[in-house]
Amino acid sequence: MKFDAPATTNPIDQLRIVGQPTDRIDGPLKTTGRAPYAYERYDVAPNAAYGYVIGSAIAKGRILSIDAAGAKALPGVLAVLTAENAGKLGKGATNAAPLLGGPDVAHYHQAIALVVAESFEQARAGAALVKVEYDRAPGAFDLAAAKDSAVIPQIGQVGERGWRFRGGLRRRSRTPR
Amino acid sequence: MRPFTYERARTPREAAVAARAEGAKFIAGGTNLLDLMKLEIETPTHLVDVNGLALDKIEPTGDGGLRIGALVRNTDLAADPRVRKNYLLLSRALLAGASGQLRNKATTAGNLLQRTRCPYFYDPNQPCNKRQPGSGCSAIGGYTRSLAVVGGSEACIATHSSDMAVAMRALDAKVETVQPDGSERAIPIADFHRLPGDTPHLETALTPGELITSVVLPKPVGGKQVYLKVRDRASYAFALVSVGAIVHSDGTGRVALGGVAPKPWRDEAAEADLPRGAKAVTGRLFAEAQPTDENAFKVQLAERTLGAILTEARANP
Numbered sequence: 001m002k003f004d005a006p007a008t009t010n011p012i013d014q015l016r017i018v019g020q021p022t023d024r025i026d027g028p029l030k031t032t033g034r035a036p037y038a039y040e041r042y043d044v045a046p047n048a049a050y051g052y053v054i055g056s057a058i059a060k061g062r063i064l065s066i067d068a069a070g071a072k073a074l075p076g077v078l079a080v081l082t083a084e085n086a087g088k089l090g091k092g093a094t095n096a097a098p099l100l101g102g103p104d105v106a107h108y109h110q111a112i113a114l115v116v117a118e119s120f121e122q123a124r125a126g127a128a129l130v131k132v133e134y135d136r137a138p139g140a141f142d143l144a145a146a147k148d149s150a151v152i153p154q155i156g157q158v159g160e161r162g163w164r165f166r167g168g169l170r171r172r173s174r175t176p177r
Numbered sequence: 178m179r180p181f182t183y184e185r186a187r188t189p190r191e192a193a194v195a196a197r198a199e200g201a202k203f204i205a206g207g208t209n210l211l212d213l214m215k216l217e218i219e220t221p222t223h224l225v226d227v228n229g230l231a232l233d234k235i236e237p238t239g240d241g242g243l244r245i246g247a248l249v250r251n252t253d254l255a256a257d258p259r260v261r262k263n264y265l266l267l268s269r270a271l272l273a274g275a276s277g278q279l280r281n282k283a284t285t286a287g288n289l290l291q292r293t294r295c296p297y298f299y300d301p302n303q304p305c306n307k308r309q310p311g312s313g314c315s316a317i318g319g320y321t322r323s324l325a326v327v328g329g330s331e332a333c334i335a336t337h338s339s340d341m342a343v344a345m346r347a348l349d350a351k352v353e354t355v356q357p358d359g360s361e362r363a364i365p366i367a368d369f370h371r372l373p374g375d376t377p378h379l380e381t382a383l384t385p386g387e388l389i390t391s392v393v394l395p396k397p398v399g400g401k402q403v404y405l406k407v408r409d410r411a412s413y414a415f416a417l418v419s420v421g422a423i424v425h426s427d428g429t430g431r432v433a434l435g436g437v438a439p440k441p442w443r444d445e446a447a448e449a450d451l452p453r454g455a456k457a458v459t460g461r462l463f464a465e466a467q468p469t470d471e472n473a474f475k476v477q478l479a480e481r482t483l484g485a486i487l488t489e490a491r492a493n494p
Binding site: 055057058121124125128144 | 178215217302470
């Protein structure tokens with residue numbers, strides 16, 4: 001595409017909509033605090049429970065044990081979900097790690113437990129009482145140090161997580177349009 | 178959040194006595210303390226609410242200065258006509274910080290006492306000498322882009338996050354306090370914040386129970402007053418580098434830096450070099466700097482930020 005001639009007048013230049021002040025239909029509700037969040041729609045979904053996520057305290061290794069007794073004893077706490085009791089956990093197409101880690105930990109602060117309670121505050125207080133024991137494995141956390149061992153993938157190569165490298169920008173830049 | 182008891186103090190002295198006990202803390206705006214309590218980084222067992230104390234006025238002092246009550250909200254301080262006229266640096270620094278909602282609640286004294294935003298201080302999974310004395314510093318050898326390049330120690334390289342304090346330092350403010358025994362004192366802002374050394378959990382010169390009652394500005398010094406804050410996004414972010422400067426028409430002036438050290442960073446000997454340009458000043462301010470690979474850019478950024486202020490001041494005195 002060459003930009004060597006002046007553009008003619010287009011609909012935007014007429015400024016019928018673009019450039020005109022327009023009231024947002026959600027503006028009055030939001031600026032006056034009357035727009036409900038989804039969890040505030042008590043009319044549609046009464047008795048909502050609230051979850052608080054516990055993130056892994058290690059980046060690599062295994063969870064040896066999760067002691068949730070303290071959290072479960074708190075008033076309002078309904079459940080403490082972990083990989084052990086959540087049932088079979090899948091992985092979405094774009095997930096690099098399972099959404100609930102355990103016993104293996106995939107990355108730092110990976111969710112390893114979800115405390116569910118009648119209020120957010122109860123869930124958070126419960127989360128603070130969950131005791132987790134880890135077996136920490138050594139990890140590589142220095143990108144600069146690891147740079148020299150990097151490999152440039154070939155187009156079509158399948159990576160360790162099952163992704164096929166398709167070339168991305170590199171291929172596109174070679175293709176005239 | 179851990180359980181705590183709560184009381185409303187009726188006089189400054191009463192507040193100081195109540196807060197002297199182990200585990201007690203003052204609460205005013207609560208814009209920092211409440212967040213830290215929810216994360217259980219701060220775990221006070223008793224809160225002394227000082228909001229009812231009549232410390233919310235801005236009044237002239239006998240020698241032409243201004244006495245700012247400890248409870249004056251950041252919004253009100255920034256908007257005060259006397260501050261805007263004579264201490265514009267302070268007004269600009271305040272408005273560069275936080276958000277409108279936070280400034281409406283945050284107080285003058287609370288701003289000085291806010292805790293660092295070092296990411297490791299906020300992560301209870303990681304050792305931090307400020308949060309848990311003696312546990313170690315995760316920031317050293319960790320992610321340091323936002324952290325101090327000068328004034329840190331082997332125990333801590335956190336920065337002080339306040340914009341207001343940088344202006345107070347450049348303006349030579351004094352912090353007035355009352356002790357539990359009723360005695361009063363005035364602490365020069367330069368001595369108010371401590372360097373970490375091997376006790377980074379001790380951040381100020383305040384003794385147990387000591388309550389800030391006001392912050393006093395000396396009489397106005399004039400000059401062109403600029404606060405330039407460089408950060409990763411244009412609003413609601415802490416400074417990578419901030420420069421508070423007062424530049425007089427003869428080229429002399431004052432400079433205090435934020436975002437680079439555990440306290441507002443100023444050196445009166447360094448700023449004597451202001452007429453020679455930014456590089457001369459920052460060269461001395463950072464003479465003892467020990468930056469990491471990730472935050473060494475701050476030294477050059479500070480020089481360029483001060484340079485931009487000086488260029489602008491010469492063009493529009």
